[in-house]
Amino acid sequence: MESQGNKIVIKIGTSSLTQPASGHLALATVARLVEVLCQLRQGGNQVVLVSSGAVGVGAARLGLKARPQNLALKQAVAAVGQGRLIHFYDDFFSVLEQPIAQLLLTRQDLIHRQGYINAYNTFQALLELGIIPIVNENDTVAVEELKFGDNDTLSALVASLIEADWLFLLTDVDRLYSADPRRTPAAQPISIVHHLDELAALSVEIGGRGSAWGTGGMATKISAAEIATEAGVRTVITDGQQPENILKILGGEALGTQFMPQAKPVNARKRWIARALIPQGQLHLDGGAIRAIQGEGRSLLAAGIKGIAGVFQAEDAVQVCDLSGTEIARGLVNYNSSELALICGQHSEDIPKILGYAGPDTVIHRDNLVIF
């Protein structure tokens, strides 16, 4: 293996961690994954594991035959499973004398800038101590509207937060195909994706989950690849049954589907605005405003805003859309939705007269605006 000194995030899904029939832990797969992660550490890499499985393992422990649907039950089952999961990991990693840590995150932790920076500092401290943090969503306390919802997204946000070199998404297919291979046996494998637009050009069909225990299917893996590659993280979808593939891929083998990182990654603060925050509303722009922010890198002024939707406060994140509703940017807004309803379409010099007080010249300053 050539790889040394890399920051590597590995996400494993429930479908790879558990046996499909019983839901019990797939012991051999977990053992091999643990061996690979320890080898990566011994090679001088920093390693983060994002592990799903709390609900799956909890359900198996309680003898449930299906994934619970009701929120309170899901939270209770996750509380049972997460403890068991980390217990297994600690036993396995201890055999190889590798210390681990449990890190349970909620979306709320990353929304506040200070929380985001605290999380970064905690990861840094753990990695510098040579520990493998094992991350999951804190399912037991996360409320529906403030959830990552799936660990593909969580792992991409973690990879972006810590500025990883690689993100591996281990799942129950060996790579991305032109369509779900379970439903379309003639689907073609895709080995490399230089830019996510290629998937639309190839008419790739992104389907839902493959098993009763998976969460987001391929769709959440593709949006994870988008979040990670814009942060400069090379992202790979590969077979969870073959954790050794991670070493082979780092050694240069063309296994799985590899998504190339953007040549010029989005800066850290803008990544937080674009991906960690939950947008609270929308602004709809005319063509002139779109050209100014997209083509000329300018700040957004009230004059080019044709309409707004949602209720938001100043400093909230909003989606910036064209008139058809397609999102073209995201940013931190300087006015709340009631103020914006009064000033949209108006020239900046008229704003003090309309509002009765002086406000910022821009609705979203270009430093707080991320163009997609």
Ligand SMILES: Nc1ncnc2c1ncn2[C@@H]1O[C@H](COP(=O)(O)OP(=O)(O)O)[C@@H](O)[C@H]1O
């Ligand atoms: N275009 C596609 N290529 C490959 N797999 C796909 C595609 N579309 C949908 N899938 C499905 O995505 C599933 C993996 O996602 P998921 O079940 O959520 O697993 P995990 O638990 O690893 O997150 C595969 O089993 C497959 O059936």
Ligand SMILES: N[C@@H](CCC(=O)OP(=O)(O)O)C(=O)O
């Ligand atoms: N946090 C949840 C997993 C959520 C999730 O994304 O699951 P999966 O699609 O199996 O990666 C759990 O531990 O059960």
